Amino acid sequence: MSVLKLYEYPDEVLRQKCERVTKVDSELRKFLDDMLETMYVDKGCGLAAPQVGVTKRIIVLDSNPSDEDLSARKPMHLINPEIIWHSEETVMFNEGCLSLPDQRADVERFEKVRVHYIDYNGNEQEILADDLLAIILQHEIDHLDGVLYIDHLSRLKRTRLLKKLEKFREDHEKA
Numbered sequence: 001m002s003v004l005k006l007y008e009y010p011d012e013v014l015r016q017k018c019e020r021v022t023k024v025d026s027e028l029r030k031f032l033d034d035m036l037e038t039m040y041v042d043k044g045c046g047l048a049a050p051q052v053g054v055t056k057r058i059i060v061l062d063s064n065p066s067d068e069d070l071s072a073r074k075p076m077h078l079i080n081p082e083i084i085w086h087s088e089e090t091v092m093f094n095e096g097c098l099s100l101p102d103q104r105a106d107v108e109r110f111e112k113v114r115v116h117y118i119d120y121n122g123n124e125q126e127i128l129a130d131d132l133l134a135i136i137l138q139h140e141i142d143h144l145d146g147v148l149y150i151d152h153l154s155r156l157k158r159t160r161l162l163k164k165l166e167k168f169r170e171d172h173e174k175a
């Protein structure tokens with residue numbers, strides 16, 4: 001497995017509408033493995049293909065990305081994921097994103113979602129998700145349409161967050 005290069009805001013690749021995958025083969029599975037490895041190394045709980053520069057409808061996630069207990073991990077690979085139902089109820093969750101390092105903000109999401117997808121072996125699957133898993137799914141599926149969580153914030157909050165990101169990067173360069 002290899003760790004892939006992460007693309008960060010404001011890279012244009014993060015704003016593309018991704019294409020559906022038509023074939024699940026060993027080459028794609030290698031990419032799925034690499035995506036998951038990259039996600040764990042960078043301490044994320046979800047990663048979408050455009051974040052590693054590939055504009056295809058693929059996400060990986062883990063709602064329990066434990067470093068101490070590897071057997072507690074719950075890795076998932078989702079190809080062509082699609083939200084086919086969502087609850088009326090919404091929840092607020094404090095989200096972050098590997099493409100906007102060191103930043104977080106409260107985002108409103110549906111409490112529950114039902115997602116249809118193709119799995120690692122090329123089989124069709126459906127999952128009814130709530131809690132953290134529902135949040136991660138919505139965040140990552142957004143990425144496949146070029147949407148970032150900051151797009152859900154008010155203009156004022158977004159501007160503040162992007163200023164903080166700029167400051168973080170300046171401090172990071174100096175260090």
Ligand code: NI
Nearest residue numbers: 096097098099
């Ligand atoms: Ni993200």
